[in-house]
Amino acid sequence: MAVLSIDTSAAVGVALVADDGSRLAARRVDERRRHAERLAPMIADVLAEAGLTRADLTAVVAGTGPAPFTGLRVGLVTARTLALALGVPVWGVPSLDAIAVEAVADLGLTPGDEVLVATDARRREVYWARYRVRAHEGPRGVPVVETVAGPDVGKADAVAAAQDPAAPGARLVVVGEGAALYPDALRSPALPADVMAGDVMAGDVMAADVMAADDAPALPDAAVLARVALQRRAAGQELPTEPLYLRRPDVQEPVRRAATTTGGA
Amino acid sequence: MAADPLVLGIETSCDETGVALVRGNELLVDATASSMDEHARFGGIIPEVASRAHLESMIPTIQRALGEADVDLSQVDAVAVTAGPGLVGPLTIGSSAAKALAVGLGKPLYGVNHVIGHACVDQLVHGPFPERVMALVVSGGHSSLLLVDDVATNVTELGSTLDDAAGEAFDKVGRLLGLPYPGGPHVDRLAREGDPTAIRFPRGLTARKDQAEHAYDFSFSGLKTAVARWVENEQDAGRPLPLADVAASFAEAVVDVLTAKTIAACRAHDVDTLVIGGGFSANSQLREKAAARCAEAGIELRIPPIRYCTDNGAMIAALGSAVVRAGVAPSSLDFGVDSSMPLTTIHV
Ligand SMILES: Nc1ncnc2c1ncn2[C@@H]1O[C@H](COP(=O)(O)OP(=O)(O)OP(=O)(O)O)[C@@H](O)[C@H]1O
Ligand SMILES: [Mg+2]
Numbered sequence: 001m002a003v004l005s006i007d008t009s010a011a012v013g014v015a016l017v018a019d020d021g022s023r024l025a026a027r028r029v030d031e032r033r034r035h036a037e038r039l040a041p042m043i044a045d046v047l048a049e050a051g052l053t054r055a056d057l058t059a060v061v062a063g064t065g066p067a068p069f070t071g072l073r074v075g076l077v078t079a080r081t082l083a084l085a086l087g088v089p090v091w092g093v094p095s096l097d098a099i100a101v102e103a104v105a106d107l108g109l110t111p112g113d114e115v116l117v118a119t120d121a122r123r124r125e126v127y128w129a130r131y132r133v134r135a136h137e138g139p140r141g142v143p144v145v146e147t148v149a150g151p152d153v154g155k156a157d158a159v160a161a162a163q164d165p166a167a168p169g170a171r172l173v174v175v176g177e178g179a180a181l182y183p184d185a186l187r188s189p190a191l192p193a194d195v196m197a198g199d200v201m202a203g204d205v206m207a208a209d210v211m212a213a214d215d216a217p218a219l220p221d222a223a224v225l226a227r228v229a230l231q232r233r234a235a236g237q238e239l240p241t242e243p244l245y246l247r248r249p250d251v252q253e254p255v256r257r258a259a260t261t262t263g264g265a
Numbered sequence: 266m267a268a269d270p271l272v273l274g275i276e277t278s279c280d281e282t283g284v285a286l287v288r289g290n291e292l293l294v295d296a297t298a299s300s301m302d303e304h305a306r307f308g309g310i311i312p313e314v315a316s317r318a319h320l321e322s323m324i325p326t327i328q329r330a331l332g333e334a335d336v337d338l339s340q341v342d343a344v345a346v347t348a349g350p351g352l353v354g355p356l357t358i359g360s361s362a363a364k365a366l367a368v369g370l371g372k373p374l375y376g377v378n379h380v381i382g383h384a385c386v387d388q389l390v391h392g393p394f395p396e397r398v399m400a401l402v403v404s405g406g407h408s409s410l411l412l413v414d415d416v417a418t419n420v421t422e423l424g425s426t427l428d429d430a431a432g433e434a435f436d437k438v439g440r441l442l443g444l445p446y447p448g449g450p451h452v453d454r455l456a457r458e459g460d461p462t463a464i465r466f467p468r469g470l471t472a473r474k475d476q477a478e479h480a481y482d483f484s485f486s487g488l489k490t491a492v493a494r495w496v497e498n499e500q501d502a503g504r505p506l507p508l509a510d511v512a513a514s515f516a517e518a519v520v521d522v523l524t525a526k527t528i529a530a531c532r533a534h535d536v537d538t539l540v541i542g543g544g545f546s547a548n549s550q551l552r553e554k555a556a557a558r559c560a561e562a563g564i565e566l567r568i569p570p571i572r573y574c575t576d577n578g579a580m581i582a583a584l585g586s587a588v589v590r591a592g593v594a595p596s597s598l599d600f601g602v603d604s605s606m607p608l609t610t611i612h613v
Contacts, residue, residue: 036357040364040598054369070354071312073320074361080324081362085338085369249317254309255352 007224008075009067092241097129126178156182200214270342274582277359278351282336345585348376349606373595382580404543424481459513
């Protein structure tokens, strides 16, 4: 009995976790374009690695973004269709949530601390959401976070400028690929000192932020995504798999009904 | 083998989400969801709008197909899907869904060519192809002449359009004449009221010099330009436009070339069955002219009903079924979609 979890919000990540949340097998490839080529074989791989068959799957989980559209949809349509084929439920969890939850565990954040997750939205923008820690170790041993702002998309400097200070005594850490991509805006020193530090010494925050490069998650971990889904389901939450696009479709360029192929092209 | 395998086909190359079930050459169900209404106001397909619609329609469309055929997914023996040509975003949704079904059901997967599907679907309507047939696939994106020895394994592209497809040319002329998008059906309707001999528009690639290299190729962009110039001249001269005559004469030029070259190809290759497929085969001028010229030449003409000529899951399930029965090896789970898949690729 296992839950299959898929995240295609950035790279391609697949994990199998047992019903108790323990990781049975996982794969991640840093493939940002050919999600559709890589994902299905990876699902077959994790099943084989764990010595399970598709009949052992009890649910499918997918990261709902926000993320570049094409890759995101690959994960969602795969999760939904696989669940249909297996006759099991499919659950969605925002991909940014998984990064925040993992950061809480990895960086030892405690209730009241806050996490700003920023990921690559291309077009010189970041997808972001801000979370407050509710529990370092919640039900089923998984941290609990609540979303206090976002998810949204915007320029890194505008996102940084819009952040309020953390509550006195609390820390605010910035994690995710967006922080590394736009260090001038999103590395701690660039944020107003009070925003970053709250009442805690700036050094703590700096330490956390420095850790961000090594210890904090940059990408969503599919196993964490599954644990969050299991925790939220146990709490009776609905987990829709609607994609978080956050942007309207680009409608500047209608195309022909189909690509014209020329002789033998 | 006890019975022919049950093949589920998925089509998402453009704006239609199609799911169908085929056993042998028997169509059990063909379910379609379209995002066309969302595109009409843009005067063209918006790939991102189509992709979003495919994601939302995929599960409901699969479920509708299964429900209407009273089939359980566990009964499906193989999954077929459009691997190209078409729009990358939409193709990616279909191929991902098909791969998930294949993994989830533990059944083989077959990525197939959309254009060849347009020809193959006729087997569901008029029965198995004879040994050798000619197929003219005319649609919004394609105008191709195919010599089909075995639809699953042996298809030769004799010619295709060098520029605009037939449907595309109709759409462009429709816009020129101020008709709503897509213009094709409107030009068709208008043309029925006009005189096809009123204006002599050029026939692309029919000159003697083109016979060597482009005997079976088409070109409609020169024709479109000629129509534009003619319309402009009349307007400059302050004369009222004989819209119906323009439409009829333009349509005549398109279908004259399409049918003349197709019949010539049938003769040259000693083929006595012609299949016409693709959305443009809804065109009444083409149907009339093809019927007349085939009758004259003693060629049997097969055109499926219009609902099987536009994009649908049936055409993909039909080709999948043919490919499975031909014993072709399944596609690998890591195949990528190909937006400009050549007609030399029947399956991936
Ligand atoms: N009665 C008609 N007369 C002329 N053109 C028509 C008629 N009906 C449809 N069309 C044209 O056919 C085209 C649609 O065909 P279809 O749906 O097969 O194209 P497509 O699927 O976009 O292209 P492809 O199959 O090459 O990917 C449009 O260009 C449309 O205007
Ligand atoms: Mg088509």
